[in-house]
Amino acid sequence: MKAVGASAPRYDGVSAVTGRSVYVDDVRPAGMLHVKALRSIHDSASILRLNVEPAARLTGVHGIVTASDVPRLIVGPLESQGIAGDEPLLADHEVRYCGQPIAAVAAETEEAARAAVEAIEIDYQPHEPFLDVRLALDPDQPHITPEGNRFHYERYVERRLRRGDVDRAFEQADVIVEGVYRPTMIEQCPLETQAAVAIPGSDGRLTIHSTTQALYYSMSIVAEHLQVPLGRLKFVGGMVGGGFGGKVDTPCESVAALLALKTGRPAKWAFSREEEMLCSSVRAAWHMEIADAVTSDGWILGRRTLTLHDAGAYTRFSPYGVNKHTFHLAGAYTIPNLAFNSYVVWTNHVPSSAMRGFGVTSASFAIETHMQRTADVLGIDPWELRLRNATRAGDITATGVRVPDPSAVSTLLAAADVAGIALPDRYRSLHDARAPDEEVPDHLRAVVSAGYSGEGVGV
């Protein structure tokens, strides 16, 4: 235990401050080819014709891959959790977002690769895109997948959470406070863009330098696309120039690997900053509606929510993110009657993916803003509203877990200290465990007392 409480030097600290850290874009194997992709210019379109021959004839072009070159075109990132994939590595008969890769070229120089991409002939039949997540429940909107615009969970279309008797809570409420919260999409924007260098070995193994945040996970994705055993791949990672979630996506590795195999030469695919901003994955945009049934003295009896998560054009990790989101929608508070409905909605936006606590940050933003709104409507101190409803020891969460050691009260009091806010003594005397003589209202007594903990906002 000698490391606990001690300040250990960073293992890569000296190399970082002397410029000796080697990132993927710094790897320069002899004979390395440069990869560029033909990307969709439409949000939604059928591909009527694709002809790469004019590009293949250009000087300096060594290999081109399209969907038909990929041994297993669709690999789902959540297959291990039983969620089938829906996104092709390279688009075949249709494109569902602007920037979706369709073909990739490996050439002597970046300029030659870019010129080759320009020379590829493609004809599209554009379709009306579906872009407004608020219209997800409107049957008259264009369907952008054969299954419609909503991902289906195992039992229901949406991720549902039910607890207590929410209808009764709303009947008993003095006031119903409603709000709509719409955090927009965010690009993770690491300073190092997505990149991979694939190097074919004389022994048939492929060495892949990857910017991935999840090395063995990315390795399994590439092995699936290539349909090769893991032993054929050697992944080199560990030096990531910022990830923030977006570098679990493995967007470059499989294509670079296919081109390395096809040409017999090392191949590098590094996104430009424009590609990173326009068509690498994002933190999703969300539309959240919250209605709270509250008493005039500041108890929250029940909560109803509707969440529309803009997954973008393909599923990726969204069902997992929306699970997390839904399980956190009571926040750090004791609310015994709940009805949450959360939908993963496909749109023709760029696909969304992980970013720092994805699913939970949107819930926290909406809930805490809503708590402020409720305090304003009731005319009570927002600190009191939060402390009154905060999770206490022994409470039961939205997902049915009894919490032995919550920290909502102590965290709120510590936050007030840091912010320099002088709270009244009656707040100061509160603890994470209820005092024996503390007021417990009827709606909490009925469920012994309920609650919540485990706000995971950082990954």
Place this chain on the structure above:
Amino acid sequence: MNLTVNGVAHDPLRSKAMTPLLDVLREELGIMSPKPGCRAGGCGACTVLVDGEPRRSCLLPLGVVSGTEITTIEGLGSPERLAPVQRAFLEGYASQCGYCTSGMLLAAHALITRPGAAVSRDEIAEALSGHICRCTGYVTIIEAVSAAQALR
């Protein structure tokens, strides 16, 4: 076209007059510490010192800087002999993913080695305002630059 980089003369260079200094350093000379974060002058990760002044190497054609002395982080100090800013960044945990670090260090070094009184926290923040750290390590970075002044 010629450059002196970290005290070593490179004359003549193969790169053309319109080649960005960033590519001359990385592709012709194999000096990889200036990073192509955006190639548009927006992030600061490619910053090098041109005759002692911090400049964005992605925006400078070789023809404009031919004949100058270039310093990259490799020329500031070595693992055995760290410059004050390097030591302060190391000891203050002011580098997270490291991608912005070289540019930050060079801009900070230029700031604190200028003649005159010690620089304030605001002056440090101003000098580094064109450098993006997406790991959001600005607090430790500014503290490290401040600490580096005392190490000199």
